[in-house]
Amino acid sequence: GAVVSQHPSRVICKSGTSVKIECRSLDFQATTMFWYRQFPKQSLMLMATSNEGSKATYEQGVEKDKFLINHASLTLSTLTVTSAHPEDSSFYICSARVPGTSTDTQYFGPGTRLTVL
C-alpha cells in the first residue's frame, strides 16, 4: 500500500515552454500532497504543500506564479513549471501523506527529472 506515482519520469524541454508533472496516489486518497525539489547531490527542499480543493501553500522563496500547483482530486496533484529556464532543471519529487494515521508518514513518488535546454 501507500504507492505514489509520478509522470513523466523524465522530461526535456526548451527554454520558455511550460511543463506539467503529475503526482498520483494509487491506493489511497491524499488530501495533502507535497512537492519537493532536489538539486544534484543535495537534499530535498520543500517547495509547497498541496491541499485538495484549496490553494497550495508555498514555502518562502518559491514563486507561486512560476510553479503552479493544482490539487483537483483526492488522488491527483499537478505541478506546472511555467516558462521554464535552464535554472529550473532539477529533480522534482512529490509525496503524499497517508490519511487516517497518526504516523504522519509521507510516501514519495519516484521523481521527475526536468532538463531545460
Add this chain to the structure above:
Amino acid sequence: AQKVTQAQTEISVVEKEDVTLDCVYETRDTTYYLFWYKQPPSGELVFLIRRNSFDEQNEISGRYSWNFQKSTSSFNFTITASQVVDSAVYFCALRGSYNTDKLIFGTGTRLQVFP
C-alpha cells in the same frame, strides 16, 4: 529553528561490514517525529522508519537498527552485514509540531558498499 545534520557526506564500506549513519537534530518542540529514507540511484525515496519523540526504544528490522537518544538529540541508523544493494543515499528527516506538515531533511549520506 529546526535542523537536521548528517555530518557524514559519503561512506564506503566493503560488503558484510557494519556501518552506522549519524543523524543529529535540533528542535524546540516537545513532540516531534524522526524519519529515515533511502534514495537508491533510481531516485525514489523509500520510507524506512518513523520514530516518535516520546518513544526512545531502539528498533531492529532485519539488518537495520536505529538508536534514538534524546539526551544527545541523535537518531543513528546502523546496517549490519552490509550488502551491495544497500548502496544509496540515506536521508534523516524531522517533523515538528502537529501544526506543520513540513519535513526537514538532512543533507544525506551517500553509502557505497563494494563487493
